[in-house]
Amino acid sequence: MYFVLIGTVIIIVFIVYIYKKDVDDEEKEEFEDSVKNELVQPEKSKEIILYFNTDLVKISFYSLDLFKYYGAKNIYKKIVVEKLYIDEPFHTSLVKLLQIFDKTQSWIKSKNTKEIRLKIRKKNGNFEEGTSFKVYSISEIIVDFLDNILEYFNRNLYSKEDQKNIILAALVWKIDLVEELKYIWIENLSDTGLREYLGKKILKHQDVNYDVFRILRMIENKHVNVQFVFKVYDNTLCSQQEYPYVSKGKEEYKKFNIDNLPNKNMKQLMSIDDVSVY
Amino acid sequence: MDEIIDVYEENKIIVSGVILNYDKNIKLLRGFEQNSISKKRYMRNVVIMIGDEFITSNIADTMLFKEELVLFNYGDKQNKYLFPSSRTIEKESVSSLSITLGDGSVIHISRSEAKAMVGLWNMSLQGYSFTRLLEFEKEQTLETWTVALENNGYLQLDKPE
Numbered sequence: 001m002y003f004v005l006i007g008t009v010i011i012i013v014f015i016v017y018i019y020k021k022d023v024d025d026e027e028k029e030e031f032e033d034s035v036k037n038e039l040v041q042p043e044k045s046k047e048i049i050l051y052f053n054t055d056l057v058k059i060s061f062y063s064l065d066l067f068k069y070y071g072a073k074n075i076y077k078k079i080v081v082e083k084l085y086i087d088e089p090f091h092t093s094l095v096k097l098l099q100i101f102d103k104t105q106s107w108i109k110s111k112n113t114k115e116i117r118l119k120i121r122k123k124n125g126n127f128e129e130g131t132s133f134k135v136y137s138i139s140e141i142i143v144d145f146l147d148n149i150l151e152y153f154n155r156n157l158y159s160k161e162d163q164k165n166i167i168l169a170a171l172v173w174k175i176d177l178v179e180e181l182k183y184i185w186i187e188n189l190s191d192t193g194l195r196e197y198l199g200k201k202i203l204k205h206q207d208v209n210y211d212v213f214r215i216l217r218m219i220e221n222k223h224v225n226v227q228f229v230f231k232v233y234d235n236t237l238c239s240q241q242e243y244p245y246v247s248k249g250k251e252e253y254k255k256f257n258i259d260n261l262p263n264k265n266m267k268q269l270m271s272i273d274d275v276s277v278y
Numbered sequence: 279m280d281e282i283i284d285v286y287e288e289n290k291i292i293v294s295g296v297i298l299n300y301d302k303n304i305k306l307l308r309g310f311e312q313n314s315i316s317k318k319r320y321m322r323n324v325v326i327m328i329g330d331e332f333i334t335s336n337i338a339d340t341m342l343f344k345e346e347l348v349l350f351n352y353g354d355k356q357n358k359y360l361f362p363s364s365r366t367i368e369k370e371s372v373s374s375l376s377i378t379l380g381d382g383s384v385i386h387i388s389r390s391e392a393k394a395m396v397g398l399w400n401m402s403l404q405g406y407s408f409t410r411l412l413e414f415e416k417e418q419t420l421e422t423w424t425v426a427l428e429n430n431g432y433l434q435l436d437k438p439e
Contacts, residue, residue: 114330
């Protein structure tokens with residue numbers, strides 16, 4: 001008797017279990033389907049049509065024949081052609097300054113040079129005196145200086161306007177090294193005054209934008225924000241090539257008197273205001 | 279006819295210096311040319327340099343400088359470079375040769391120093407023929423000397439020599 005009872009109970013429990021399991025599975029599947037339907041809602045991707053300005057833009061550069069050496073040509077390519085800094089007051093004034101530094105033959109004395117005083121007797125018995133030492137070429141210094149400044153801009157973020165103004169200010173900062181420009185030197189100007197005078201003569205179209213001269217004044221006063229300029233300049237001096245040079249006494253550049261010139265065309269050529277002719 | 283022809287051989291000068299006196303920094307600079315085929319050296323110029331200044335510039339002046347050293351006391355006011363003078367060191371009057379340089383400094387040379395310098399002069403020119411020096415002494419200009427000094431490292435600061 002007991003066995004039969006226990007057996008029926010077990011069978012009933014088993015049947016109930018199986019039934020319940022089936023129901024659970026069905027519910028599960030239904031729930032999963034509903035969730036899937038909710039999640040997966042395939043949408044058609046929208047087509048976006050962008051309209052670019054495809055009009056032809058004409059960009060005019062200066063001819064590279066303006067420059068004598070490949071250094072200045074490369075700098076022009078790097079600044080103007082690659083970076084597309086072709087805003088007009090900047091473009092022409094950069095070319096003017098580059099031309100001046102490209103064609104100059106002035107020098108500064110090297111740091112590791114000895115000065116040897118020579119006194120040599122010629123065959124006719126006269127003496128010739130001079131001192132020999134080693135010099136750096138200024139055009140090479142300026143080209144390397146600009147190259148290193150551009151490299152610095154690549155590593156540090158500066159805005160486009162700041163880059164342009166710093167480049168111009170750095171060039172004007174070193175313009176008093178150019179000996180040939182001293183024929184327009186009026187009376188005794190201080191270093192800062194001379195720079196400002198020459199700078200305003202050359203950057204005459206830049207007058208609207210005084211930022212160049214503001215940065216120039218920051219460089220002259222050794223402001224904290226432009227300390228990198230000095231570091232870059234010192235680094236360029238370390239890796240310059242030295243050339244032997246003899247100086248026979250002091251070389252003076254006489255100021256040219258324009259009024260005495262007979263020809264009108266010559267007067268125009270030598271006129272002070274148009275430095276770009278130089 | 280394989281032959282190395284150096285176009286710029288004429289202008290290449292090998293400068294070698296002999297220090298005659300360390301304290302006064304007196305040097306004898308000899309300018310050589312080298313034949314690239316026979317590897318022989320010919321002396322073309324002999325010059326005396328004191329400090330950073332050239333005193334003489336050709337063989338005739340250099341011989342004069344040497345003879346003034348040799349004569350020492352017997353020289354007089356006709357001398358060109360070295361003048362006999364007397365000065366007192368510790369209350370004792372001594373005779374010496376004096377020369378004033380371009381920057382105003384005066385250098386005194388004692389008798390023993392003069393003798394040593396002459397000895398070194400003789401030693402430094404042994405073994406070289408003087409015929410080429412006398413016949414074809416190179417007429418130098420300021421520019422050629424500058425290039426020669428630069429090529430041989432005399433314009434470099436702090437050269438260990």
